[in-house]
Each structure stands twice: as structure tokens, then as C-alpha cells.
Amino acid sequence: MKRRQFLKTAGVASLSLSAVGTASADPGETYRPGGPKRGSPNAINLNAFHTNDELARTLAKIERQSERVSLREIARSAGRNDPVWEVEVGDGDTDVHLITQIHGDEPTGTEVALDLIKTLATSHSQQVEHILDNLSFTIIPRVNPDGAMYHYDYDDDGTEEWVGRRQNTQPWTASDSRHEPYYHSTYPAGDPGYDMNRDFNVRPPAEFTPGADDDADWWTKEDGEWSMDMPHEGHTLFDSGLRLTPEVRAVTESFIETDPDYAITHHHKGGNVYPGSGDGNKPQKQTLLSVMAPYGEHYRDRSPFFPDDYEPVSAAVNPFLDEETSTRSIRLNSLVIDALAQRGDSVFDSVTRYGYYPLWGSYLDALCPNLANGGDSVPGMLYETAYQTDDLGQKAVGRMLQLTTTGFLESFEALADDPSLGGYSVDTYFDTPLFGESTGTR
Numbered sequence: 001m002k003r004r005q006f007l008k009t010a011g012v013a014s015l016s017l018s019a020v021g022t023a024s025a026d027p028g029e030t031y032r033p034g035g036p037k038r039g040s041p042n043a044i045n046l047n048a049f050h051t052n053d054e055l056a057r058t059l060a061k062i063e064r065q066s067e068r069v070s071l072r073e074i075a076r077s078a079g080r081n082d083p084v085w086e087v088e089v090g091d092g093d094t095d096v097h098l099i100t101q102i103h104g105d106e107p108t109g110t111e112v113a114l115d116l117i118k119t120l121a122t123s124h125s126q127q128v129e130h131i132l133d134n135l136s137f138t139i140i141p142r143v144n145p146d147g148a149m150y151h152y153d154y155d156d157d158g159t160e161e162w163v164g165r166r167q168n169t170q171p172w173t174a175s176d177s178r179h180e181p182y183y184h185s186t187y188p189a190g191d192p193g194y195d196m197n198r199d200f201n202v203r204p205p206a207e208f209t210p211g212a213d214d215d216a217d218w219w220t221k222e223d224g225e226w227s228m229d230m231p232h233e234g235h236t237l238f239d240s241g242l243r244l245t246p247e248v249r250a251v252t253e254s255f256i257e258t259d260p261d262y263a264i265t266h267h268h269k270g271g272n273v274y275p276g277s278g279d280g281n282k283p284q285k286q287t288l289l290s291v292m293a294p295y296g297e298h299y300r301d302r303s304p305f306f307p308d309d310y311e312p313v314s315a316a317v318n319p320f321l322d323e324e325t326s327t328r329s330i331r332l333n334s335l336v337i338d339a340l341a342q343r344g345d346s347v348f349d350s351v352t353r354y355g356y357y358p359l360w361g362s363y364l365d366a367l368c369p370n371l372a373n374g375g376d377s378v379p380g381m382l383y384e385t386a387y388q389t390d391d392l393g394q395k396a397v398g399r400m401l402q403l404t405t406t407g408f409l410e411s412f413e414a415l416a417d418d419p420s421l422g423g424y425s426v427d428t429y430f431d432t433p434l435f436g437e438s439t440g441t442r
């Protein structure tokens with residue numbers, strides 16, 4: 001069965017299961033068929049967040065104040081020509097690569113990354129000293145400066161509002177690739193741009209340029225949109241990215257240079273119900289954090305969506321992640337679940353997970369195989385926090401950011417204690433419920 005056929009089938013099946021745990025919370029991570037409209041703008045008051053200029057000034061100030069931090073411009077955004085920053089901090093042997101706001105309309109990750117960088121740069125707490133002795137961070141706190149600063153007349157009142165945008169702002173032209181890929185869009189407001197978390201490619205840039213070295217046979221057209229299903233080492237990698245954006249090329253180089261031990265990507269999720277809440281006398285509760293681990297064939301049987309006879313394997317799991325990496329990937333997610341459970345903060349007592357299947361143009365699935373560094377594959381985590389201005393006032397947003405930063409710090413403290421994650425169980429992850437049905441908010 002082709003992946004698209006399968007996903008259409010799975011979409012129908014999951015509807016009858018109230019869409020439990022399918023990747024539909026973040027339209028971010030939604031596969032096209034049956035999902036919400038791509039690029040739906042978020043009703044977020046972006047005035048609460050750093051502009052690109054403010055981000056640059058804040059990072060420069062932190063670098064001036066701290067000898068622990070080094071700051072580097074690794075690219076300029078395709079549309080606005082604004083810098084993409086990379087921050088390095090820490091001296092430990094275990095390298096963590098962390099990216100945020102690859103989707104421009106998901107700004108809290110950047111704020112959390114900034115808080116985290118400030119704390120790591122300036123704090124003399126035992127916790128921070130311990131983290132920095134054991135871990136080294138490479139953080140890209142805003143992968144998508146174009147989308148972050150996107151303006152258009154959102155409410156049709158004749159003036160443009162700063163609303164954020166999922167994509168960057170970059171046109172496609174016929175010389176860029178054989179076909180315009182499905183993840184290039186003109187929504188909203190008619191401006192062209194790429195969903196950059198579909199633009200990654202598993203093959204190393206030094207040996208392969210996807211938009212130039214591809215073959216006509218790899219392309220398929222469905223519902224008027226083109227996808228490149230790239231063959232590699234006996235597998236078909238559906239909807240592979242073309243690495244057409246300067247931002248994604250820079251993140252790819254940053255990852256290859258870092259050759260990290262762990263990879264983390266922060267996203268936003270929509271509002272989803274915590275499974276089982278709202279039963280009996282218990283109030284209905286929203287899950288505010290969902291995590292997801294990429295993994296390989298060793299854990300295929302635990303994949304929530306795939307029947308036994310489902311082929312090919314590359315649509316179910318990531319075959320380039322070996323058993324050891326897959327286990328650590330899952331344990332990294334277990335660590336966060338454990339670290340937050342121990343806090344007892346009500347806001348994080350509702351962690352859920354995504355049911356995993358690979359997206360071959362995404363950061364985690366394309367980069368964690370780490371083929372540029374000899375295939376020494378990297379465990380990963382998708383970390384998604386819910387955010388909704390309609391539900392949360394500014395004070396609550398501040399608290400959410402603070403708790404997310406605290407959650408990250410406690411997770412990194414736990415990782416510093418046990419960098420190989422030997423003390424964590426894969427069952428913690430698989431026993432965590434898939435997130436429940438949508439609350440209808442984003």
C-alpha cells in the first residue's frame with residue numbers, strides 16, 4: 001500500500017476513534033489528506049514575543065555578558081534577509097541540538113529557548129553548573145524569521161497585523177526543482193513560502209542535491225500537488241524534502257557540524273483533551289504537552305497505526321535508526337515525562353504522546369539518521385506545548401513559558417545525571433496515552 005493511500009485509510013479509521021493520537025494536533029505535523037488546512041494562521045497576539053531585531057539584540061547582550069555563550073549567524077532568511085542565529089553554551093561531553101520556531105506561527109519555543117539560554121549563560125546555581133559540566137548545547141532559537149514576522153490583513157480591516165506564518169516567504173521558480181513540491185504554498189495572503197519542516201532530506205549535502213540530482217520517476221502527483229518519493233538504500237522515502245530553503249540548509253549544516261548525541265525540536269500543538277478526563281465527576285482536562293520519539297524497526301510492533309502486514313517499513317518507522325538509538329530516543333522522551341511528573345505542577349500532569357510515523361522531510365526523520373557522519377544515528381524528541389490566547393491571558397502565557405523553561409531545565413538536569421539514559425524505561429513512553437480528541441481550539 002502506498003503511504004498516501006494508507007494515511008487516507010488511517011484518517012478514516014482514526015475519525016471513528018475520535019482522532020486519538022494521530023498527528024493532527026499541530027497542523028504543523030499533520031499529514032495532508034484529511035488534515036486541517038495547511039498554514040492556518042494562529043490567533044496569537046505576537047506583540048508578546050520578540051521581534052527579529054529584539055531577538056538579535058537580546059542574544060548579543062547575553063553573549064556580551066557571558067563567557068559561556070558563543071553566538072553565530074548561520075544564514076539569512078529567504079524573504080526578509082533576517083539572521084538565523086545559532087547559540088552554543090556548555091562544556092559537557094553530551095551534545096544536544098535544539099531548534100525552535102521552524103513554523104513561524106509557533107513562537108513560544110523561541111521565548112523558552114531565550115529563557116533557557118539566559119539561564120545557562122548567567123546562573124551560578126548548582127543545577128546550571130551541573131548541566132553545563134555534562135552537556136553542551138547548540139540552539140537555533142528561531143529557524144523561521146520570515147514566518148515569525150509575517151504581516152497581513154488577518155481580520156480584513158484594511159491594515160496589516162503581525163500574525164506569524166507557518167512557512168517562510170520564498171517563491172518557487174521552475175529552475176529550483178523538477179516540480180513545485182507540495183509543501184510550497186501561497187497561503188495565507190497569497191505570498192509564496194515553504195513549510196520548512198518538510199524541506200529536509202536524509203542524504204548528506206556533500207553527496208546529493210535533491211532538487212538537482214533527482215530522477216523524474218521519483219515524482220508523483222496527487223490532488224494537483226507534486227511529491228518526491230526518494231529511493232534510498234532499498235527504501236522509498238515518501239515526500240522527501242528538496243532542501244530548497246537557506247534556513248533548512250543552515251540547520252542541516254549546524255546539525256552535521258555538531259554531530260549531536262540528542263536532537264530536540266519544539267513545536268506548538270492545538271488544544272486536545274487528556275484521555276479519560278471528563279469521565280464521571282472528573283473535569284475535562286486539556287493536555288498541554290505532547291512528546292514524540294522517532295524510532296526504527298525494532299519498535300515497529302509498538303507503532304499505534306500500522307497493521308502487521310503493512311508495507312513498506314519506511315512509512316511506519318525510520319529504518320535508519322538502529323535499536324540502540326531507537327531505545328535512547330524513546331528513553332529521552334520517558335525522561336521528560338518522568339521529570340515533569342515528579343514536579344506535580346498541575347499544568348504538566350497531563351503529558352501525552354503522538355503516535356509516531358516518519359515524515360521524511362522533517363528535521364527529526366531526515367537528520368537523526370546522521371548519514372553525513374557515517375550513519376551514527378541520533379536519538380530525538382518532538383516537544384509540543386499547547387498555546388491558545390483565547391484560553392490563556394498574558395499572565396497565563398508567562399506562567400506557561402516559565403513552566404516550560406523549568407521543565408526543560410529539569411529534563412536537562414536529569415540528562416546530565418544520566419547521559420546514556422540507562423535509568424529510564426521505554427514503557428514509560430509507551431504507557432503514556434496518545435493525546436485525545438481536539439478541543440476545537442488551536
Ligand SMILES: [Zn+2]
Pocket residue numbers: 026028029103106267268
Ligand atoms: Zn510546528
